[in-house]
Amino acid sequence: MKHLMCSVGCCVLLCVLAPLAGRADGFEQRRDRVLQVAAAEQEYNLMTVLAKLKTRTDLDRAYVVLDSMAHDRAMGGMFFAYSMMGVYLHAHDVLPDTLRVKIREAFRVRTMYRGDTENHWVMYYTGLYLAAQTWPHDPGTAWFNGKSSDENLVEAAGWLNQWMHTTVTIGQGEFDSPTYMTVFLCPMLLLQEFAQDPAMKTKAGMMVDLLLADFAAEHLNGNFGGAHSRDYPDDIVNPLSAPSTMWAWFYFGQPAMEQWNEARYRPRHRGSWETVFAAASSYRIPEIIRHIATNRAQPYVHREKKRVRNVIRFSAVKNPPVYKYTFMSPRYVIGSIQGGILQPIQQHTWDVTFSSTRTHNTLFSLHPFASGKELAMFFPEEQKFLAGEVDRYHLVYTNPGKWNSSSPYEQTFQHRNDLIVLYDIADGVRHPHADGFFPKTLDERVVDPTGWIFARWDSVYVGVFPLSGAAWIEDSICWRWRSTSRRTGWVVEVRSVEEAGTFEAFQRSLRSRTPDAETFMRTGSVAFTTAGGDRMTFAVNGSRNLNGQAVTFKKYPLYDGPWMQAKVGEGVIRLTDGIRTRVLDFTTGEVRER
Amino acid sequence: MRILTFSLIAAFLAGVPAAHVAAQGPESTVYISVVATKLFVVGAANPQTGIHYQRPSADTVWQHTGAVNIRAFGVAVHPGSGQKVLYIASGNGLHKSTDGGATWRITTGWSITEVQSVSPDPFDPDRVYIGTPYGVYRTTDGCRTWQEASAGLSSRFISQVTASPIVKGQVYCATESGTYISIDGASTWARMGLSVGGVRTLVQHPRDPKVFAAGTEDHGLYMSTDGGAVWTRREAGIDHLTFYAIAFDPTAPDTMYAAGYVTGVYRSVDGGTSWKRMNEGLSVLSFKCLAVDPRDSRRVYAGAYWGGVCVTRDRGEHWRSVGPPDSQVWSISIQP
Numbered sequence: 027m028k029h030l031m032c033s034v035g036c037c038v039l040l041c042v043l044a045p046l047a048g049r050a051d052g053f054e055q056r057r058d059r060v061l062q063v064a065a066a067e068q069e070y071n072l073m074t075v076l077a078k079l080k081t082r083t084d085l086d087r088a089y090v091v092l093d094s095m096a097h098d099r100a101m102g103g104m105f106f107a108y109s110m111m112g113v114y115l116h117a118h119d120v121l122p123d124t125l126r127v128k129i130r131e132a133f134r135v136r137t138m139y140r141g142d143t144e145n146h147w148v149m150y151y152t153g154l155y156l157a158a159q160t161w162p163h164d165p166g167t168a169w170f171n172g173k174s175s176d177e178n179l180v181e182a183a184g185w186l187n188q189w190m191h192t193t194v195t196i197g198q199g200e201f202d203s204p205t206y207m208t209v210f211l212c213p214m215l216l217l218q219e220f221a222q223d224p225a226m227k228t229k230a231g232m233m234v235d236l237l238l239a240d241f242a243a244e245h246l247n248g249n250f251g252g253a254h255s256r257d258y259p260d261d262i263v264n265p266l267s268a269p270s271t272m273w274a275w276f277y278f279g280q281p282a283m284e285q286w287n288e289a290r291y292r293p294r295h296r297g298s299w300e301t302v303f304a305a306a307s308s309y310r311i312p313e314i315i316r317h318i319a320t321n322r323a324q325p326y327v328h329r330e331k332k333r334v335r336n337v338i339r340f341s342a343v344k345n346p347p348v349y350k351y352t353f354m355s356p357r358y359v360i361g362s363i364q365g366g367i368l369q370p371i372q373q374h375t376w377d378v379t380f381s382s383t384r385t386h387n388t389l390f391s392l393h394p395f396a397s398g399k400e401l402a403m404f405f406p407e408e409q410k411f412l413a414g415e416v417d418r419y420h421l422v423y424t425n426p427g428k429w430n431s432s433s434p435y436e437q438t439f440q441h442r443n444d445l446i447v448l449y450d451i452a453d454g455v456r457h458p459h460a461d462g463f464f465p466k467t468l469d470e471r472v473v474d475p476t477g478w479i480f481a482r483w484d485s486v487y488v489g490v491f492p493l494s495g496a497a498w499i500e501d502s503i504c505w506r507w508r509s510t511s512r513r514t515g516w517v518v519e520v521r522s523v524e525e526a527g528t529f530e531a532f533q534r535s536l537r538s539r540t541p542d543a544e545t546f547m548r549t550g551s552v553a554f555t556t557a558g559g560d561r562m563t564f565a566v567n568g569s570r571n572l573n574g575q576a577v578t579f580k581k582y583p584l585y586d587g588p589w590m591q592a593k594v595g596e597g598v599i600r601l602t603d604g605i606r607t608r609v610l611d612f613t614t615g616e617v618r619e620r
Numbered sequence: 621m622r623i624l625t626f627s628l629i630a631a632f633l634a635g636v637p638a639a640h641v642a643a644q645g646p647e648s649t650v651y652i653s654v655v656a657t658k659l660f661v662v663g664a665a666n667p668q669t670g671i672h673y674q675r676p677s678a679d680t681v682w683q684h685t686g687a688v689n690i691r692a693f694g695v696a697v698h699p700g701s702g703q704k705v706l707y708i709a710s711g712n713g714l715h716k717s718t719d720g721g722a723t724w725r726i727t728t729g730w731s732i733t734e735v736q737s738v739s740p741d742p743f744d745p746d747r748v749y750i751g752t753p754y755g756v757y758r759t760t761d762g763c764r765t766w767q768e769a770s771a772g773l774s775s776r777f778i779s780q781v782t783a784s785p786i787v788k789g790q791v792y793c794a795t796e797s798g799t800y801i802s803i804d805g806a807s808t809w810a811r812m813g814l815s816v817g818g819v820r821t822l823v824q825h826p827r828d829p830k831v832f833a834a835g836t837e838d839h840g841l842y843m844s845t846d847g848g849a850v851w852t853r854r855e856a857g858i859d860h861l862t863f864y865a866i867a868f869d870p871t872a873p874d875t876m877y878a879a880g881y882v883t884g885v886y887r888s889v890d891g892g893t894s895w896k897r898m899n900e901g902l903s904v905l906s907f908k909c910l911a912v913d914p915r916d917s918r919r920v921y922a923g924a925y926w927g928g929v930c931v932t933r934d935r936g937e938h939w940r941s942v943g944p945p946d947s948q949v950w951s952i953s954i955q956p
Binding site: 099102103137139140141142147151166167170171172173181184185188336338339340406407408409410411415418 | 655656658670687688689690691693711712713715723724725726729730733734736753754775776777796820837862864881906908925
């Protein structure tokens with residue numbers, strides 16, 4: 027233990043020399059490991075403080091830091107509210123009375139800003155709920171918002187129940203985010219642990235099941251595959267650096283590494299210390315979900331319906347639907363959402379992700395759209411200032427080379443392991459080009475005379491057929507494909523050695539099925555025959571056609587695939603792995619297992 | 621500037637609850653809502669934002685009241701309350717104080733959020749209107765309960781809602797799809813004749829209820845002299861298209877001020893017929909709000925996007941920045 031308290035540097039050295047704890051051991055070992063490493067961490071935040079308190083490590087220092095955080099009036103808001111309550115409740119038995127009083131006082135004098143995103147509200151109302159039940163019967167004068175304990179509890183429960191209902195009937199808004207999944211999981215873990223109302227406690231536990239199952243169905247060896255509502259550029263180009271990898275390691279046991287110790291997977295958020303809340307929790311992932319996350323014996327299609335966050339202007343629909351399609355195979359994932367503006371700022375519309383231990387194991391394209399009007403669809407501030415304001419937080423919003431973006435000029439059509447993505451960019455758009463990410467860590471990247479670009483990553487082959495000319499730009503980590511044609515797109519096919527044979531055979535097959543780019547440029551429509559013989563046609567006007575039949579989204583399910591099934595509006599999610607069934611029935615608040 | 625910074629920090633560290641502002645005195649009280657500063661990050665440790673106030677003689681020194689870091693879009697004082705009843709329109713909802721800012725309560729629940737503007741009814745101490753991205757809401761019982769009051773509005777995005785200070789029961793609002801008026805306390809709304817969208821502000825002449833002025837996003841500045849049926853775009857002297865704020869001089873209403881996106885401040889002395897930019901001394905050019913001191917109408921305040929407050933003491937001939945620095949100031953309420 028002593029060496030763990032030294033520094034992260036010591037941890038790195040030790041882990042290079044020693045077998046990785048998560049590889050051979052099970053969940054309990056990983057859980058202990060998280061607490062130990064976080065307890066030894068010198069970076070102070072509420073999670074590392076909790077780890078110190080739970081492991082009785084460096085308690086005096088933990089008390090000092092917690093005292094400081096409880097006093098710091100500049101800290102506040104939703105992150106503070108839920109995580110401070112998490113520390114208070116998990117470590118209540120070791121907190122001195124003086125600290126308990128100070129934490130209680132923080133909820134009187136500290137502003138708890140509710141925020142303006144779904145994850146903000148989940149954190150805010152979870153924190154408020156737990157605080158209100160912890161200190162019941164207090165009058166409004168004892169609370170930052172002037173409301174009594176009872177009022178706060180009713181309001182928090184009301185919103186949390188409404189959020190759960192919305193999520194299980196029409197889908198989550200900030201769905202499948204490799205970063206923000208953390209701030210849905212942690213609040214729900216705290217509620218399932220500490221909610222005194224049995225119904226809330228049960229439903230919160232069911233939400234943890236659902237969030238993890240939702241991730242599991244699109245998980246491949248530590249990667250959160252496919253499209254994401256919100257993702258950061260560093261994680262998009264290097265998927266295993268995302269916090270989701272830490273959650274995969276923690277709950278699924280994959281990949282066999284400790285993220286904070288491996289530079290190649292270094293998380294942006296340093297340690298992803300929020301897993302401390304999971305390590306401190308009594309929640310145990312049902313075996314069926316772990317099995318869903320790790321059984322990749324057979325390829326499959328997984329579909330989900332999600333929703334756009336509240337659109338407050340420039341649309342007649344408050345929460346337009348999102349149609350998500352993911353093809354999972356043992357060696358790769360290709361997944362997409364239909365395109366368009368489905369989330370501001372951080373949308374990741376489609377990608378191929380390779381199962382690999384190498385960095386930058388992905389390939390995708392995008393149109394780097396940026397517009398104050400887009401932001402004004404979702405935020406009430408003045409649209410002429412919004413882009414600059416968002417740039418202050420997210421740094422890259424107006425950057426023409428950014429790797430995350432929604433765009434009204436991008437659309438996709440996916441059928442199993444084939445995808446067509448089209449761009450039809452209007453005149454006057456700020457960045458009128460499309461970019462493609464080809465990582466330098468690819469084993470091969472060949473530009474064929476037919477126009478196909480053939481790429482190989484280990485035993486996975488990717489064929490990309492650009493529908494317009496483009497230039498190659500060398501970046502530090504990738505070859506950037508850039509088309510300045512207003513009308514462009516890609517036809518993409520991904521196959522593994524098991525599906526296609528040799529790389530040469532894969533190339534021969536695609537050469538015989540080369541799309542007609544000239545017709546596309548002239549008509550805006552492209553046709554492609556997949557390796558399986560299916561005929562896909564797709565046009566810039568959005569019409570999708572498979573084997574002569576129009577493809578619509580009218581009957582898209584909330585979940586559909588071998589592991590998860592649910593109808594829109596029903597509130598009942600069925601998990602199955604062929605051995606077991608687990609039904610999350612939110613209409614009755616029950617879990618049924620078979 | 622040093623005095624201002626010291627003042628804010630000292631108040632902040634001391635955790636001083638809002639000191640309360642005496643209701644009457646030789647000077648007006650200026651309230652401003654600061655949405656954010658350039659250092660603001662959601663959920664982080666942030667510089668103090670929210671409601672600040674001062675007496676004009678305090679110059680660059682501002683006091684703070686109420687919650688901090690709540691995306692305070694609007695501030696208002698209930699007329700006739702002796703500055704005891706204050707409101708903050710914020711991301712957290714509608715805050716109310718009944719003791720001049722010493723204590724506050726959020727009066728709305730989870731179903732009301734991102735409140736953009738608040739307007740207490742000058743004829744009814746229990747009636748208040750708020751504008752949100754989801755519609756207009758109204759309370760008739762002193763903020764104990766709220767009801768949606770959007771019947772007849774084709775856009776729910778409300779930039780500004782205002783209870784008429786001169787016509788009882790009249791309420792008007794600027795929305796994403798135009799301007800609307802109600803004559804029954806927001807029970808029903810009727811569209812006014814302005815056909816452009818993206819209306820950011822709508823103000824009424826302080827004496828003539830038929831005269832309105834509207835500022836729009838990208839469509840310019842409009843006025844109506846027949847109660848909102850017919851609107852004309854005012855172009856004489858105007859080189860800009862986006863106006864977020866318009867203010868009448870309450871003592872001499874032919875004098876008007878208008879400002880918006882990189883406009884600086886425009887002034888008209890002929891009832892809005894012609895305009896002139898009055899930018900001497902301005903260090904920023906984009907403004908979100910304007911207010912004329914009713915006690916001394918030579919004194920005009922302009923709330924800047926990222927530039928704090930600029931003040932003139934000579935009807936716009938010369939301007940000076942008085943802080944808070946680097947602040948987005950979204951509303952100003954001056955109480956005589």
